[in-house]
Amino acid sequence: MSELRALSVIVITKNEASNIAACLASVSFAGEVIVVDSDSSDGTAMIAQQMGACVTTTFDWPGFGRQKNRALDLATGDWILSIDADERVTPELAAEIRRAMESNTASIFDIPRRTSFCGQWIDHCGWSPDRVTRLFQRGTARFNDHLVHESLQAVVPNTHTISLHHPLLHFSYPTPNHYWDKLKTYSEAWAVQKAQEGKSTSIGRAMASSVVAFVRSYIIRLGFLDGALGFVVCQMQAQATFYKYFQLYFLNQSKKQSKT
Numbered sequence: 739m740s741e742l743r744a745l746s747v748i749v750i751t752k753n754e755a756s757n758i759a760a761c762l763a764s765v766s767f768a769g770e771v772i773v774v775d776s777d778s779s780d781g782t783a784m785i786a787q788q789m790g791a792c793v794t795t796t797f798d799w800p801g802f803g804r805q806k807n808r809a810l811d812l813a814t815g816d817w818i819l820s821i822d823a824d825e826r827v828t829p830e831l832a833a834e835i836r837r838a839m840e841s842n843t844a845s846i847f848d849i850p851r852r853t854s855f856c857g858q859w860i861d862h863c864g865w866s867p868d869r870v871t872r873l874f875q876r877g878t879a880r881f882n883d884h885l886v887h888e889s890l891q892a893v894v895p896n897t898h899t900i901s902l903h904h905p906l907l908h909f910s911y912p913t914p915n916h917y918w919d920k921l922k923t924y925s926e927a928w929a930v931q932k933a934q935e936g937k938s939t940s941i942g943r944a945m946a947s948s949v950v951a952f953v954r955s956y957i958i959r960l961g962f963l964d965g966a967l968g969f970v971v972c973q974m975q976a977q978a979t980f981y982k983y984f985q986l987y988f989l990n991q992s993k994k995q996s997k998t
Contacts, residue, residue: 749773
């Protein structure tokens, strides 16, 4: 596929040496690749530079939304594709992105994402269908300021979103340790964000939410159809739900104690 000079790909990274080369290779069709690296210690920035990316290193962490906006502000293409280091663009998706850009029928596109857990694609459990808004015309959207679970927000009135069909491949959890590492990072950031918003919770709420999370993902969202690993995913999601609410509870209690 010839180079799409109008397309800028943006990626934020932190110690993604095991992922970044494959990620950037999958978007080699783009005219520009912007990597904003959060002071990685494993050579991520060097690998990205060797792959031809324009790399900027930052030494603070403002949260996922603001970090992605930093990358967005460095992009010069007419179109932006935002992906994570553990995601891959297939040739079929690349061709669909080209057609979307040429059609110019909408300024924002969402993409289905397929996630792998310990070597198995998970097609239920609430992980699929999973649509992420990642392709847009520059100037039409920005990421919100959330510390975690950021999302793209249209900034131009009457902006429509159209869905692409070929999936973005997500290799987020090659081992259980990868899941737990991300759980800790995301749960703590979620709890801080909710505490800053004035939200509070209880141990009872944490327990109930954990049970609901399992039932929803394993029964309602058909996680049992993914076999043994489907059960594992749903169980871990339940544990993740309990952990994030417990983190919020802990912050609530710490704040109360600091006032006494």
